[in-house]
Amino acid sequence: MKASAEFIKSFFISLWFMLLTFPILVIRVNTIEKVVEWRWRNMAFIGIGSFLLSFVWRWLLSRKEKGRQPAETGNVETLPLGRRLLAEPRIYRPALTALALFTIAFPLLFSSYQTNIMTTALIYVMLGLGLNIVVGLAGLLDLGYVAFYAVGAYSYALLNHHFGLGFWAILPVGGLLGALFGILLGFPVLRLRGDYLAIVTLGFGEIIRLILENWNAFSFGPSGIANISRPGLFGISMTLNEATIYIYYLMVALCLFTIFVVNRLQDSRIGRAWIALREDEVACQAMGIDKTRTKLTAFALGATWAGMVGVIFAAKTTFINPACFTFMESAMILSIVVLGGMGSIAGVILGALILILTPEYLRAFSAYRMLLFGTAMVLMMVFRPQGIVTNIRRVYRYGTKGKESRPAQA
């Protein structure tokens, strides 16, 4: 009885989706040759697909409902298996060593093409970690993150082009300029509610891109800037292959630096203020935290990272144009943070590697890349808002065993 009701429900859902996707997915009009192409096969796919997926959807929803009950009573005793394995020193020490060795040996084991892809992935790791400060820790939705990335990239490209300044001189300058723009934008806007911030940062990202595209005298317009010099190493001249490997190691070092900084920030006074602010603004203000200044620090720090990565990006590709900095780029960095787990460093790294490397190695995927990102963002929010890797939150409990702190799931 119940099973048949489920079947009927799914049947109607599949009918609904077949109807819904009918004009866009089935009909394709060629307005020039005046022919209509009917793609009935797509309709069959949608019908079968939505019929099956509706079961999965309902099952996941009911599982989520069930999962909520124990969480509410506050007795989350069992940690997930992966977490328990990693807590064991006998396992995580060799694993970490193996990972470090693999990272170091990567350019020696694989071709420079692979190294290049890995460097790109590391760039996104850094961007993700930077955005993680803003979105994950402080809970501010920044949809124009790419604007600060563009500021960094263009400051290196332009200063290099006009004054011949080198990579190492500009790296901090790019970061500072990013922070400056972050403060300039954040100062008026951070007083507002979170969703306004989202739309203003989105607008700001577009403004920066449009200015770069239209102000030809300043930014060379849509054609971009080419022949940006690669980072130097005490004036040693390098071949293209060596330079690729050098940038890879540089990126690894910078990623480690970022991880170190973000990790330290998380447990600092300001980091705790961010997390508290994310959870409850009013309570936070009542505790005497300067809301605007705390938010501004998060925003500026996130922008600093984007600015620095922008410099590295320009130095790596040696060519930039405004088309590198579209909203889709911001959306991609955001989905890295969301997919990996907001506030979790390991999660963001994992998210970046998955989202950047999967489309590179599965070429068939790459056309559907943004489609899958969008889907992943919705599904993550609905079913697993904490991301792949759950951020462990410290919980202090009063109990019979006295003052002990133990990790519990957020």
Add this chain to the structure above:
Amino acid sequence: MSSGPRFDMDYFLELAIGGLTRGSIYALIALGYTMVYGIIELINFAHGEIYMIGAFTALIVASVLTMNGMTGVSVLILASVVAVLYAAAYGFTVEKIAYKPLRQAPRLSPLISAIGMSIFLQNYVLIAQTSDFLPFPNLLPVLPFMEPYSHIMGSTELIIVLTTALATAALTFFIKFTKLGKAMRATAQDRHMAMLVGVNVNRVISNTFIVGSALAAIGGVLIASHIGRINFSIGFITGIKAFTAAVLGGIGSIPGAVLGGLVLGWTESFATGYVSSDYEDVFAFCLLVLILIFRPAGILGRSSVQKV
């Protein structure tokens, strides 16, 4: 371009009418944002995509009909009706999938889900249809009595402005006097209280999405006929601008959305006419940033005090 902007009356009127037309369409789309925000306090990022899907559906239906030998106003009416129905269906489905499971979630979650939905819908149309700009046939009829004024205001412009006025009037009537409209206002004021007095809140929210999406589809058909070409990404920028219009007028307020749309339309029209046409989109964003800084509640909005 070389002669610089003109400063005579005809040019001014042309820009004013252009701004009015543009603003009307922003207003139609802004209504959807403002209604949804009024009820569940969510920026529905996918709303711009609903408008784009409305325009695509109209294009597809109109093309199939004209290829089968249909002409005239009947094509316009059929295409519009199908576009409105489909946009409403998409709006309804998007709400059910991406927002309804997140009613109790923290504020950031539905917002991210909305962005995901927007990216998904854009790429869905991109993959299913094409990435090129498609020519959109001008479906709107040419009114002979507007002929003498066509250098200032063509019949397309007149139809757009009139349709917007009519749609807004109908919406105002609907919200003010029908039972569902009352339920919507009650839900917007206090969702829990509305639930207690027997309003089916989920149905009200669904209906809000349906009405808002239908209005967006009307806007989609009109703007596509006016500009004459569409592609999968038109919803993004127009969506942000319509949202700007909603914020400008005071989000949550229906006359505010219309007023905001018109102000934004005029700002863009005059700024591109007298200053520079390269930075068309920049003006809208600057206006948005300025309002949010100086008057975050908007022109007609009341500043709300956060309840604890």
